[in-house]
Amino acid sequence: MNSSIRVAVNGYGVIGKRVADAVRLQDDMILTGVADVVTDYRIQAVLERGISLYAATPEALSAMRGAGLSPAGTLDELVAASDLVVDCTPKRVAAGNRERYLAAGRKAIFQGGESHELTGFSFIASLNYADAIGRDLVRVVSCNTTALGRVVGALHRAGLVRHARAVLFRRGTDAWESHLNAPLNTVVPETRTPSHQGPDLQTILPELDIVTMAARGPFDLGHVHFTMVETSRPVAVDEVLSVLRDAPRVAFVRSDDGIAAQNSIVELMRDLGRPRGDLWEVAIWEDALAVRPDGGEIYLVYHVPNEAIVIPETIDAIRGMAGFEPDAARSMARTDASLGIRRRFGAMPRPAEATSA
Numbered sequence: 542m543n544s545s546i547r548v549a550v551n552g553y554g555v556i557g558k559r560v561a562d563a564v565r566l567q568d569d570m571i572l573t574g575v576a577d578v579v580t581d582y583r584i585q586a587v588l589e590r591g592i593s594l595y596a597a598t599p600e601a602l603s604a605m606r607g608a609g610l611s612p613a614g615t616l617d618e619l620v621a622a623s624d625l626v627v628d629c630t631p632k633r634v635a636a637g638n639r640e641r642y643l644a645a646g647r648k649a650i651f652q653g654g655e656s657h658e659l660t661g662f663s664f665i666a667s668l669n670y671a672d673a674i675g676r677d678l679v680r681v682v683s684c685n686t687t688a689l690g691r692v693v694g695a696l697h698r699a700g701l702v703r704h705a706r707a708v709l710f711r712r713g714t715d716a717w718e719s720h721l722n723a724p725l726n727t728v729v730p731e732t733r734t735p736s737h738q739g740p741d742l743q744t745i746l747p748e749l750d751i752v753t754m755a756a757r758g759p760f761d762l763g764h765v766h767f768t769m770v771e772t773s774r775p776v777a778v779d780e781v782l783s784v785l786r787d788a789p790r791v792a793f794v795r796s797d798d799g800i801a802a803q804n805s806i807v808e809l810m811r812d813l814g815r816p817r818g819d820l821w822e823v824a825i826w827e828d829a830l831a832v833r834p835d836g837g838e839i840y841l842v843y844h845v846p847n848e849a850i851v852i853p854e855t856i857d858a859i860r861g862m863a864g865f866e867p868d869a870a871r872s873m874a875r876t877d878a879s880l881g882i883r884r885r886f887g888a889m890p891r892p893a894e895a896t897s898a
């Protein structure tokens with residue numbers, strides 16, 4: 542490999558466009574191009590950002606040429622010009638590309654819509670970065686599993702979890718396609734218990750006792766998790782706060798600072814000028830965090846920004862697979878600095894800061 546990792550993105554949708562932008566922010570990565578099959582407005586940003594556009598199928602090549610989009614070539618040509626492909630095509634489409642990447646001798650990252658078995662290795666940077674080093678195939682787990690891994694995984698690593706139970710309120714649709722298929726004025730429970738996210742996290746932390754239940758609702762700003770953790774020993778709120786303040790890509794917000802709901806978080810991200818209003822962190826409501834008086838159970842509620850949360854993990858997966866950075870903390874610090882990841886949002890100092898002032 543060269544001194545920079547040449548990265549291709551296949552599928553320029555919710556995840557792919559964010560991965561492409563994040564790759565362009567890294568000084569050890571080069572975006573070789575993006576491939577897709579559509580020819581409509583969704584391609585405008587590719588062209589205006591000066592990204593090379595490739596056609597993912599023969600039909601798309603003709604359609605793109607017919608539409609005057611001047612694609613730079615085919616997916617196979619893009620793959621050949623790259624060291625690694627991040628496949629961000631829709632759920633289960635990506636699985637069909639696995640052999641194509643391997644036959645070309647290229648590394649590939651898949652997203653959470655694919656099964657763990659496709660790669661045999663699922664990834665969350667703060668939990669198993671070292672095991673990704675040098676791998677050819679990695680699956681970055683879904684947005685919900687990433688959030689559970691960052692929050693419950695951090696408590697688990699601190700030795701605090703006897704078992705965890707989480708209820709996941711999932712967004713009903715992604716905003717770009719909300720005209721097509723969104724629940725209205727209803728909640729749709731998943732009938733399979735546990736829902737897949739708990740077992741998914743166990744592909745990374747097999748010893749963790751976790752059960753998740755999930756439902757979809759009529760909103761598109763992200764997911765919300767209500768998580769209850771029975772502790773392995775009595776704990777105090779301060780200890781829980783301290784563990785989570787040190788946990789990578791977890792940021793605190795406060796309801797009494799006006800961040801009362803998901804829409805306040807999204808509005809703040811827009812006001813801060815973040816690209817697409819993205820939040821890459823899990824946002825935990827600090828003033829909703831509670832511990833049972835005997836220290837036996839922790840109660841948490843947090844916002845999971847489904848569109849953006851897996852982007853920093855994908856960047857770390859690229860760096861680890863390329864073998865460019867052996868140290869998880871250094872890779873994460875580099876990724877976090879490039880994106881501007883933070884540990885707290887809001888104007889109010891936290892209570893400890895206020896009382897010591």
Ligand SMILES: NC(=O)c1ccc[n+]([C@@H]2O[C@H](COP(=O)([O-])OP(=O)(O)OC[C@H]3O[C@@H](n4cnc5c(N)ncnc54)[C@H](O)[C@@H]3O)[C@@H](O)[C@H]2O)c1
Nearest residue numbers: 552553554555556577597629630631632652653654684847
């Ligand atoms: N949307 C989310 O909130 C979210 C969060 C985390 C992980 N994921 C996972 O990321 C992956 C991508 O999901 P998404 O939400 O970005 O999907 P999306 O539908 O927003 O984007 C998919 C893109 O792939 C393109 N595409 C379709 N068929 C293609 C083909 N054969 N070849 C090349 N491109 C093709 C589409 O035109 C579209 O631009 C899935 O595995 C999903 O489960 C999604």
